[in-house]
Amino acid sequence: MLALDIKNLNKSYPTFQLKDVSFQLGQGYIMGFIGANGAGKTTTIKSMLNMIQPDSGEVHILGRNIAEHETGLKQEIGYALGGFDFYSRSKIKKLTSVVKGFYTNWDDETYYSYLRRFKLDENKKITELSTGMKVKYNLALALSHGSKLIILDEPTSGLDPIARDELLDIFQNLVVDGEISILFSTHITSDLEKCADYITFIDNGQIINSCEKEEFVESYRLLNGAESQLNQVKEQLISYKKNSFGFTGLIHAQDYDPSSDIKAATPSLEEIMIYFAKKESI
């Protein structure tokens, strides 16, 4: 079953537009949702959750349409948008006592086991938690009501490398049983190299590509050549940069001629993002 199925989501703002956003996430996988700041990640996530009204398009979560089954589905989704910055002078204990009242499947035992696992002290106030601890608290809440789909908007930004690594390990452990799926947006691409199964790349409100991680990077080539060779491929390049040795440019793998003498390498996720961003500025 698909944990998430988004079809042709459109939303227009005066200065920005989500254009025909479509992608799918199978149950039990981790999908990284990448894109530069302002590319439309949060807008897509908020449209998925009915927090903003898309102009058109459909969102199915766990096989059901969110527009029709919003409250029922939200019982089964855990999500965190940005940090946990609500009622920050209140204690974890108090917030949890309020939050649990909203969920029919709330399980105290699971909740306390995650608190112990994440070393969260429920007598602490939100404001006393580090950024990483806030993400963990959010996760503990999401997991204690039996979420099948976890949607996290930039959970790793602002975390130190150790906390990030720990969080990614937690993500991987969560999906092992094949029941829970995770969609998380990020602009820190190294996170995805560590733990994502699928990558969805959004740029300027449009999905550029959504597929398996290896397939994603393999669908591009990073070319390195002398300036004199630039003209051979200039038309096909997504974008390029010139330097004193020649040029470096990104190309779709199918546009690259392996018989040419231009050096080609598999790009990193970060390089793909950068060259797509550069395309717009040209």
Add this chain to the structure above:
Amino acid sequence: MHNLVMKDLKLGVSPLFFFMPLLGALMLVPGWLYFIVILYFCWITVPNMFGGFKAQNDLLFTAMMPVTKRDIVKARVTVVVILELLHMVVAMIFGMISLRLYPGFKYIFFAPHLGFWGLCFVMLGIFNLIFIPMYYKTAYKFGGAMLASVTAAMLFAGIAQWLGIQNSYVYDLFNGAGAENMGLQASILIAGIVIFTIFTMVANQIAVKRFLKVEI
């Protein structure tokens, strides 16, 4: 719905605002302009409470819970009404004590008979009718809504009080001979409660319509 109301009572509304109805003790000031006692709710509790919701990022927190936008509005309106009723009930109790404390007092402004409380209900109804729909245009900006609704409520109170002084019929109804007529007083109170209920329900409906369009 119940969980949303509990969220506000436990988290969103500072305990201070549950003590504010004790300002109803101001009813013991003899012959005062008693509309003011109820207006303290609009002047102090409402802006501070809604400022708190904004500062605590309550809108996003609530939107993340498995609830409908319709219920979010309904629950908030319920909380406002609970506080309004608390203010009214406490003030009415002190009003009864006041009437017994100063028998034969010559009131210039409305005396706290039942009919007067009917007028207070209408005043709060007007406040709700303007404040709630205006607030839910954004669900966080409350300044303009406050200004408009407090002005309207005070205008109503001002005009009613002016009539009570200038117009002998109105004077008789609330302070003169009519004050002793329990049936008349109770009817005015009931009429006030009915108007308050209708205005608040209409406010809720308009607010829901507007809030459905708000992007969180």
